[in-house]
Structure formats: structure tokens, C-alpha cells
Amino acid sequence: MAWRDHPESLFGEAAAFVTAHGVETPELAIILGSGLGSLADEIEEAVTIPFAEIPGFPRGQVSGHAKALVSGMLEGRRVIVFAGRSHYYEGGDPAVMKVPLGLLTRLGAPPVLATNAAGSVNPAMAPGDVVAISDHISLGAPNPLVGDTDERRFVPMAEAYSPALRARLQRAAARAGLALAEGVYMWWTGPSFETPAEIRLAQRVGADLVGMSTVPEVIMARRLGLEIAALSIVTNYGTGMQVVAPNHMETKHVADAAAPRLKRLVRAFLKESEHG
Numbered sequence: 001m002a003w004r005d006h007p008e009s010l011f012g013e014a015a016a017f018v019t020a021h022g023v024e025t026p027e028l029a030i031i032l033g034s035g036l037g038s039l040a041d042e043i044e045e046a047v048t049i050p051f052a053e054i055p056g057f058p059r060g061q062v063s064g065h066a067k068a069l070v071s072g073m074l075e076g077r078r079v080i081v082f083a084g085r086s087h088y089y090e091g092g093d094p095a096v097m098k099v100p101l102g103l104l105t106r107l108g109a110p111p112v113l114a115t116n117a118a119g120s121v122n123p124a125m126a127p128g129d130v131v132a133i134s135d136h137i138s139l140g141a142p143n144p145l146v147g148d149t150d151e152r153r154f155v156p157m158a159e160a161y162s163p164a165l166r167a168r169l170q171r172a173a174a175r176a177g178l179a180l181a182e183g184v185y186m187w188w189t190g191p192s193f194e195t196p197a198e199i200r201l202a203q204r205v206g207a208d209l210v211g212m213s214t215v216p217e218v219i220m221a222r223r224l225g226l227e228i229a230a231l232s233i234v235t236n237y238g239t240g241m242q243v244v245a246p247n248h249m250e251t252k253h254v255a256d257a258a259a260p261r262l263k264r265l266v267r268a269f270l271k272e273s274e275h276g
């Protein structure tokens, strides 16, 4: 599966389907990563549609819960939340989020805020911290646009992580009394964790964070003309930097514990005006 297996005709089909189920044009779309799904439970006037029912959407489960689109209100703003993203490592398709993002282009093209759990390779970014991604490294990893024949496939990536959204995140963090460092995220496909040598490589090439998601979505979002920013919850230090090797249980546990801080930041972001 790749770019060409998700035809653009599905964007409109998916949009028509969710609109018929009561989903309205959102002011913000939020992609929730591992351990962060509880934000979806706080949406008011929620309309919940399992991914499996929406034309062209990815199938599959996360930790026993069906992935779902949740639409409704948060801080008085209309939002769409993708609760449980699909990852490259689930089926080997880097374009797996093409239709969910494409649907947004047919629903007013709202800004997108992606969230994830990440490892830190920077001693200054500790487990429990929330970090805004400033840039990424995808060293030889699969690109979701392979097979795209449109000229627009040559996507500029100079400001892939929207400076305007990042500035709004910083204002929101200041208002909420939260520290928000920025860092470079390096995508490793997973699902195995990195080796100690890979973590040393990540440090040497200038990464601050390592993780198994987000990068293909950001490339896809930029190709589709969507503005996007991303937040990581640091759940652990990279392999070799801490006594116990990182593992999925720890990732989920720390993400759960830090989720309230991320939720505060998202709520503050929604309250913050677009332009300073």
C-alpha cells in the first residue's frame, strides 16, 4: 500500500459520510498519539465514528480500542479528533493517513495538531516533558509520497512545522504556566525500539527526540496543503541512556501520567488567538 492506493476521490466520499453523521467544519484537527486518547473523552457534544466505518479510512486497533474520529466542542471551539492514528509499522504503508488528512481538506482545511509519545536523546528533555517539534529527520525512511505523479509531490519542507502554530503554542504554554521546549524529532519506523548505537547516531545528527510516528503525516499534510504542528510527550530516554531499556509499558504509563499537562496545553492553544 502506498500513495496511489488511496485515491483522492475518497477524500470527498469520506467527508460526505462524516458530514451526513453530523460532523461540522472544525477550527482545529487533533491527532492523538499513544496514551493520549483520553482527550477525546473531554469533547462536548461529541459525535464518534469508528475509522472502520468511514470510506477509505485505515482499519485496526490500538491497545484494544477501535480507532475513531470524534467531532465536537473543546473550549468553545469546534474540533475534529483522530483518536488513535495509524502507523507505518502496522502494515507497511507510509501513506496510511492520506484519507484522514485528505478528508480535512474537504472540511475547510483546518490547522492540524499532531501529538505523540517520544523518546528523548537530549538529557535536557526529561520523561514527562512536553516538547514542540521544530523540525524532523527521516533518514532513508519510507516517504508517503512515493508513487505520487503530481508536480506537487516535490514538497518544500523548510517550514514544515508551522512557525505560526508553534508561536501560538508558545503563547498558550506561557499563559498556562507550562514550559515548552522545541526539539528535532527523528523518525524510526519501529515497531522495535532503537539500539544504543542508533541512539548515539541520533544524538550526533542533531536529533532531540526519537519516535515511530508523525513524520509521514507531516509530509502528507504539507503535500495536501494543510498547516501542521506537532507535540511530543517525552516518555523515556533513548536506549542506552537509562538503566532500564525503554519499553511499551513504560511509554504508556508515562504518557498517561503526563497527559493532563498536554491537555492543558491543547486547551490553552484553543483559547489563544491565531495572531499574537
Ligand code: HPA
Pocket: 117, 118, 119, 120, 188, 193, 194, 210, 211, 212, 235, 236, 237, 238, 239, 246, 251
Ligand atoms: N523510541 C521510539 N519511539 C518511542 C520511544 C523511543 O524510545 N519512546 C516512545 N516512543
